[in-house]
Amino acid sequence: MDILIAYDIVTVSRKGARRLARVAGVCERYGTRVQYSLFECHVDSMMLERLKGELLDIINPDEDRIDIYRLDRAASEVRISLGHTTRERLGGAWIISSPNRQ
Numbered sequence: 001m002d003i004l005i006a007y008d009i010v011t012v013s014r015k016g017a018r019r020l021a022r023v024a025g026v027c028e029r030y031g032t033r034v035q036y037s038l039f040e041c042h043v044d045s046m047m048l049e050r051l052k053g054e055l056l057d058i059i060n061p062d063e064d065r066i067d068i069y070r071l072d073r074a075a076s077e078v079r080i081s082l083g084h085t086t087r088e089r090l091g092g093a094w095i096i097s098s099p100n101r102q
Contacts, residue, residue, distance in 0.1 A: 001042070001043060001045070002040065003031075003042075004069040005030075005068050006066070007066040008037065009063075010060070019058055023058055027041070030043060
């Protein structure tokens with residue numbers, strides 16, 4: 001499955017800066033950085049559970065936030081890239097929309 005990981009780590013302290021670096025390192029092992037705090041990844045269900053566990057071991061849940069979006073199609077089918085992009089397996093910008101709520 002393709003997933004999108006977005007994170008916001010509080011970095012006002014040295015501990016926060018270390019958490020940020022560690023979160024980025026974990027995400028880099030699983031996917032491709034497309035923005036400073038945004039990664040595209042292709043994982044199976046076991047990898048996703050392992051990824052979530054690794055990230056939970058790092059963050060401070062009272063300050064930090066990580067959102068993982070599961071995409072129901074391959075990245076190549078949902079991605080619309082504008083401007084310069086890399087030509088990696090997963091990369092470039094993704095535009096994701098949700099249905100209007102009433």
